[in-house]
Amino acid sequence: MAKGEVKLLGSWPSPYVMRARIALNLKSVEYEFLEEKLGVKSELLLKSNPVHKKIPVLLHHSKPICESLVIVQYIDEVWSSGPAILPSDPYDRAVARFWASYVDEKFFPALRALPMAQGKEAMEAAMHPVKEGLALLEDAYANHSKGGPFFGGGQISYLDVAFGCFLGVIRVSEKVTGVALINEHTTPGLAGWAEEFCAHPAVEDVMPDTDKLTEFINRIIKMKSQSPN
Amino acid sequence: MTKVVVLLDFWLSPFGMRVRVALAEKGVEYEYREEDLGNKSQLLLQMNPVHKKIPVLIHNGKPICESLVIVQYIDETWKNKAPLLPSDPYQRAEARFWGDYIDKQIYSCGRRLWTTKGEEQEAAKKELIECFKVLEEHLGDRTYFGGDNLGFVDVALIPFYSWFYAFETCGNFKMEEWCPKIVSWAKTCMQRESVSKSLVDPLKVCHDFVLPRRKTLGLD
Numbered sequence: 001m002a003k004g005e006v007k008l009l010g011s012w013p014s015p016y017v018m019r020a021r022i023a024l025n026l027k028s029v030e031y032e033f034l035e036e037k038l039g040v041k042s043e044l045l046l047k048s049n050p051v052h053k054k055i056p057v058l059l060h061h062s063k064p065i066c067e068s069l070v071i072v073q074y075i076d077e078v079w080s081s082g083p084a085i086l087p088s089d090p091y092d093r094a095v096a097r098f099w100a101s102y103v104d105e106k107f108f109p110a111l112r113a114l115p116m117a118q119g120k121e122a123m124e125a126a127m128h129p130v131k132e133g134l135a136l137l138e139d140a141y142a143n144h145s146k147g148g149p150f151f152g153g154g155q156i157s158y159l160d161v162a163f164g165c166f167l168g169v170i171r172v173s174e175k176v177t178g179v180a181l182i183n184e185h186t187t188p189g190l191a192g193w194a195e196e197f198c199a200h201p202a203v204e205d206v207m208p209d210t211d212k213l214t215e216f217i218n219r220i221i222k223m224k225s226q227s228p229n
Numbered sequence: 230m231t232k233v234v235v236l237l238d239f240w241l242s243p244f245g246m247r248v249r250v251a252l253a254e255k256g257v258e259y260e261y262r263e264e265d266l267g268n269k270s271q272l273l274l275q276m277n278p279v280h281k282k283i284p285v286l287i288h289n290g291k292p293i294c295e296s297l298v299i300v301q302y303i304d305e306t307w308k309n310k311a312p313l314l315p316s317d318p319y320q321r322a323e324a325r326f327w328g329d330y331i332d333k334q335i336y337s338c339g340r341r342l343w344t345t346k347g348e349e350q351e352a353a354k355k356e357l358i359e360c361f362k363v364l365e366e367h368l369g370d371r372t373y374f375g376g377d378n379l380g381f382v383d384v385a386l387i388p389f390y391s392w393f394y395a396f397e398t399c400g401n402f403k404m405e406e407w408c409p410k411i412v413s414w415a416k417t418c419m420q421r422e423s424v425s426k427s428l429v430d431p432l433k434v435c436h437d438f439v440l441p442r443r444k445t446l447g448l449d
Contacts, residue, residue, distance in 0.1 A: 077318040
């Protein structure tokens, strides 16, 4: 397949963009990565995602697909000869979708607030829902991974991609707070899973370096504190 | 639990209505159980421990939660009748995108509209109308969002038709004036039994729930 057929609008720090990149890598799809600059949205982005004006956007034969989990499912369905990302059983699919939705609606909003928390009290308050979320995800891993190492069992699957993309931000939060959010004692399953996930060939090149991501997040926090909106 | 399919629901929940419509489209027999949200049943707490919310579909004892996850499950399990998602991957992606849009925008704007007053309410109303206009543009000249047949996006959106009268009463406006195509689309959907039997009376939503609740909240 010619590279020009598949393009991905994104940026290296975005966990949502990472989902799309991991999915494309899992299917061995060659694509052109168009990096969006921070603070400036390209014409192509605005044209391709007029509703949300957000990355990632997958362009397949110039047709845009938006929303990271929609993109992942699209990739899974189009390149169906590659390893399956969603399981085949409808119930297993529903479980994977449920937890991916939980990660997006509850877990990540809590996680995102953590590096922003200023002061000990604020940090402890911000930590609580994140730890709760990780406990639920640890349970989900125990219940559904069928021995692992991935949520999908022996192979990386939808929920691994949906949740694993946030490991970069989790590591930054751990560095900033000095608290090991994922660890052998409270989340042994997730601790093992995180290592396997980050070492996976489809993931290792797109998972951002923790120091680089910490610097980036600090820059964002500074930008936000300098401009009120 | 004697029936194979059980739905834990609440009468005016648009999310619950989505599941009712999907099950009706597929001709699936099920047991409907009304939850008292002020006193949630053991079954609900056991079947949805993460969110403790309805709707929950219980199929052969196993729970499925989150309305659009449930609708896709129904579509994939009872696949021989009334497909809700198209077969083409690009069209499926489009349908999922708009389902996600409806989830993110319509419910929260609508909720802000009926739970606030003054400037905040006015802002919510403007935003809600804007969202419906975006959907109207996407609908275009089609009968349904699904084309010739009721599809995933239609199922995701139509339950909010039960709430139009409540929105209009609280916001003092008429949907017909701002989004006539959406209103005519909704009326077309209501001609299907799967929809008319699943949705609740908009007057009841407004007079039995929304207006009394506004009084309790001290808004009126």
